[in-house]
Each structure stands twice: as C-alpha cells, then as structure tokens.
Amino acid sequence: MLSPVFLAHGSPFTIFEQSDFTRFLKQFGQQHRPKAIVIFSAHFENEITTIAATDDVHDMVYDYYGFPASFYQVQYPARGSKIVASIVEERLKQRHIPVQTRYRGLDHGVFPIMMHAYPEADIPIVPVSVNPFLPARQQIAIGEALQGLEREGILVIGSGFISHNFNEFDRNKDAPPREWVIAFRDWVRDKALARDIEALSKYAELAPHAARAVPRAEHFVPLLIALGSGSPTGTPRVLFDTIEHGSGTTFSIQF
Numbered sequence: 405m406l407s408p409v410f411l412a413h414g415s416p417f418t419i420f421e422q423s424d425f426t427r428f429l430k431q432f433g434q435q436h437r438p439k440a441i442v443i444f445s446a447h448f449e450n451e452i453t454t455i456a457a458t459d460d461v462h463d464m465v466y467d468y469y470g471f472p473a474s475f476y477q478v479q480y481p482a483r484g485s486k487i488v489a490s491i492v493e494e495r496l497k498q499r500h501i502p503v504q505t506r507y508r509g510l511d512h513g514v515f516p517i518m519m520h521a522y523p524e525a526d527i528p529i530v531p532v533s534v535n536p537f538l539p540a541r542q543q544i545a546i547g548e549a550l551q552g553l554e555r556e557g558i559l560v561i562g563s564g565f566i567s568h569n570f571n572e573f574d575r576n577k578d579a580p581p582r583e584w585v586i587a588f589r590d591w592v593r594d595k596a597l598a599r600d601i602e603a604l605s606k607y608a609e610l611a612p613h614a615a616r617a618v619p620r621a622e623h624f625v626p627l628l629i630a631l632g633s634g635s636p637t638g639t640p641r642v643l644f645d646t647i648e649h650g651s652g653t654t655f656s657i658q659f
Contacts, residue, residue, distance in 0.1 A: 433521030439557030445513030446564035457489035463509030485528035547632025562626030581647035634659025
C-alpha cells in the first residue's frame with residue numbers, strides 16, 4: 405500500500421545510525437516502492453505552500469550545526485519530478501490553497517530517512533513546505549487536496565515529530581520516557597488511529613501537555629497534512645513508536 409504516512413525524521417545522527425528505527429525505515433522502503441514521493445518536511449518552512457520543482461538531482465541542504473565534517477559531505481542523489489510537482493500544484497489550486505513553486509534542496513527532514521528507506525536514491529522526490537502558523541484545520545485541508553495520489557503511485561509523506569522540545573531533550577538516548585510525553589503521545593496516537601479530525605484540529609487545546617510537547621508547530625503539522633491526505637475510509641495503523649532521549653518520539657503512522 406502507498407497510502408500516506410507520517411514519519412519521524414530522526415536527527416542528523418540518523419544518517420549514520422544502525423538502530424531499531426533505521427531498521428524500520430529500511431523495512432518500510434522494502435515494502436513500499438512508489439513511483440514518486442511528495443514530502444512535507446518540518447525543516448522547509450514558507451508562508452505560502454511552496455513546491456520544490458526540478459527534474460535534476462537535488463541539492464543538499466545541511467541545515468544543522470556543530471557536527472563532524474562527515475555530516476556535511478553526505479550525498480543523496482535523488483532527482484525531483486516537475487510532472488509530480490505540477491500535479492501537487494494543480495490539486496492545491498483546485499482547493500484555492502495558495503501555492504508557489506520555488507526550488508529548494510533536500511534538508512535533514514528528508515535525506516536521513518530516505519537514505520535508509522531508499523538507499524539507491526532511485527525514486528523522484530518532491531519536497532513541499534509547511535507553514536507552522538496556519539490553523540490546524542487548514543493544515544489538514546492541504547492534505548485533503550492530495551487525497552488519492554496513491555492511485556497514481558505517489559506516496560505522500562509528512563516528516564516531523566509529534567513531540568519536539570529541545571529544552572526537554574535528554575542527551576542520554578536511553579533516558580526513561582517522561583510521563584508528560586507518554587500522555588501526549590498516547591492522546592495523539594488514539595485520535596490518529598480513530599481519524600478523529602475534529603479532536604486533532606484542536607490538539608493545542610485538548611491534548612494533555614500540548615504546549616510542552618509542541619512549543620512550536622513546525623514538527624507537528626506534517627502529521628496533520630498526512631492525516632488529511634489519507635482516505636476517509638482508510639484504517640490508520642501505527643508503523644513505529646518509541647520514546648528516546650526522555651522526550652523524543654519516533655511515532656510514525658500510515659493513514
């Protein structure tokens with residue numbers, strides 16, 4: 405099945421890691437072989453939904469700081485697809501969603517997970533921006549404009565984290581999960597599995613510890629976009645779900 409997914413994108417360390425999470429990504433790639441990928445990355449922000457259209461090999465965007473030199477030499481030579489970009493653009497325009505095309509390469513919300521899922525870099529990738537300041541219901545509407553792309557062999561991915569707060573991050577990867585993040589994760593998981601769009605569109609008000617888990621929405625809204633892009637009659641299923649570094653969630657779900 406190529407139905408839309410939300411994937412935790414890991415950290416820059418994910419590039420070189422061999423872990424349960426990267427093994428999950430490898431397995432995911434073996435099970436899902438789309439013709440093209442449309443990916444909404446938490447690290448590609450714009451006020452207007454922006455599609456990075458190219459047929460060339462993508463540039464690399466090393467949007468992280470303070471890592472060893474090897475982290476800035478990584479290459480993932482996937483190409484883009486102007487045809488797929490135009491399909492996304494037309495779908496959004498039909499729903500009167502403001503959209504523009506402007507090129508940007510692959511950031512670390514994209515290439516670390518793609519390197520494990522599709523190491524051959526043989527699937528065209530179309531990055532699309534997020535606007536963390538749009539209301540949650542509008543985020544879902546962006547996804548709804550893309551419903552059914554799986555029938556054309558196109559996989560829609562939202563790439564982010566449901567909980568992303570550096571102030572709550574423990575350097576110890578095996579630190580015990582904090583109770584507040586468990587409560588927030590459980591609430592999001594339950595509502596996502598139920599496709600409870602009404603509740604998720606009000607997550608900031610209804611979810612326990614939402615302000616602590618989501619101090620800024622850029623990493624959460626890819627979940628809402630993926631949710632919207634899934635079939636209303638589909639059956640969501642959790643793909644992977646652990647908590648690392650005390651508060652970091654790897655929660656990933658298919659819609």
